[in-house]
Amino acid sequence: MKYECENFIVYSGRFEVNTTIFKKLGIVIDPNVGKNVYENVNQVLITHGHADHFGDAFMLKNKAKILAPRSELPFVENPEINWRGMYSWAKLPEKVVTPYFLGRGVKVDYFSDEMEISIKMPGHTPGHTAYLIDSIFVVGDAIHSPKCWEKFGILYYVDPRLMAESINAVKDLDWDVLVLGHCDIIDNKKEGIKIMKYNLKMLEKVDREIYEFVKEREEVAECEIFSHFAKKYNFKGIRANLVIMPPIRGHLSDLCERGALDMFEKDGIIMFRVKSHYKSILN
Numbered sequence: 378m379k380y381e382c383e384n385f386i387v388y389s390g391r392f393e394v395n396t397t398i399f400k401k402l403g404i405v406i407d408p409n410v411g412k413n414v415y416e417n418v419n420q421v422l423i424t425h426g427h428a429d430h431f432g433d434a435f436m437l438k439n440k441a442k443i444l445a446p447r448s449e450l451p452f453v454e455n456p457e458i459n460w461r462g463m464y465s466w467a468k469l470p471e472k473v474v475t476p477y478f479l480g481r482g483v484k485v486d487y488f489s490d491e492m493e494i495s496i497k498m499p500g501h502t503p504g505h506t507a508y509l510i511d512s513i514f515v516v517g518d519a520i521h522s523p524k525c526w527e528k529f530g531i532l533y534y535v536d537p538r539l540m541a542e543s544i545n546a547v548k549d550l551d552w553d554v555l556v557l558g559h560c561d562i563i564d565n566k567k568e569g570i571k572i573m574k575y576n577l578k579m580l581e582k583v584d585r586e587i588y589e590f591v592k593e594r595e596e597v598a599e600c601e602i603f604s605h606f607a608k609k610y611n612f613k614g615i616r617a618n619l620v621i622m623p624p625i626r627g628h629l630s631d632l633c634e635r636g637a638l639d640m641f642e643k644d645g646i647i648m649f650r651v652k653s654h655y656k657s658i659l660n
């Protein structure tokens with residue numbers, strides 16, 4: 378156990394995932410403690426379809442209702458789909474799959490989208506949803522811990538612009554405690570806002586770094602961009618490198634949409650070149 382007060386308790390689960398249990402309501406969000414701590418739980422809420430956020434849900438399938446966002450359902454029911462997405466929908470050998478995506482699927486009983494407590498926060502995944510219950514804001518991976526940013530330099534998300542918009546939209550909501558997907562629980566709103574702003578700053582930092590790397594060269598292959606950032610942030614091995622491809626591609630794609638970069642093909646290779654000056658991802 379990591380944090381407890383009258384209404385709720387947070388366990389630090391596998392991969393330091395925060396599993397939040399609302400004791401009186403019988404609700405658990407993102408169960409992945411690795412043992413059955415879910416005695417009075419009758420409702421399981423899942424923020425998104427990464428197996429590190431629902432690893433224990435199968436333990437509860439006969440005694441609790443399982444709820445997940447509509448567009449995350451295929452990944453919750455069949456986590457293997459995530460691996461395929463990482464490799465252009467071709468089958469990826471299990472040994473090179475990130476352990477964060479390995480887990481047992483569970484059948485979803487209801488969609489959580491229409492619940493009053495649901496707050497859409499896409500960006501980390503397309504259907505990522507946070508839950509706001511009794512001023513406790515459980516945001517899953519929609520907001521990353523500064524510790525993780527400092528440790529890895531680039532973190533997983535598929536759409537950095539949507540991620541920034543999602544964070545901007547929730548700053549003024551009525552919450553007192555912020556429970557991040559991994560590591561931090563912040564019971565001070567000022568500190569919580571600071572972490573949100575830090576995430577925005579880091580999204581822009583990575584975005585600008587990618588733009589500058591392309592700008593310094595006349596034209597550059599996508600795989601050279603992956604290689605540069607893998608070396609810069611010390612990502613080693615296939616598993617780690619597959620995980621940084623989606624965020625880098627997310628930035629590249631959005632830089633093209635903003636008109637800052639141009640994407641083209643040369644000899645069968647996806648290439649990028651600068652088209653215009655840098656425009657911030659936060660505008």
Ligand SMILES: [Zn+2]
Pocket residue numbers: 425427501518
């Ligand atoms: Zn995730």
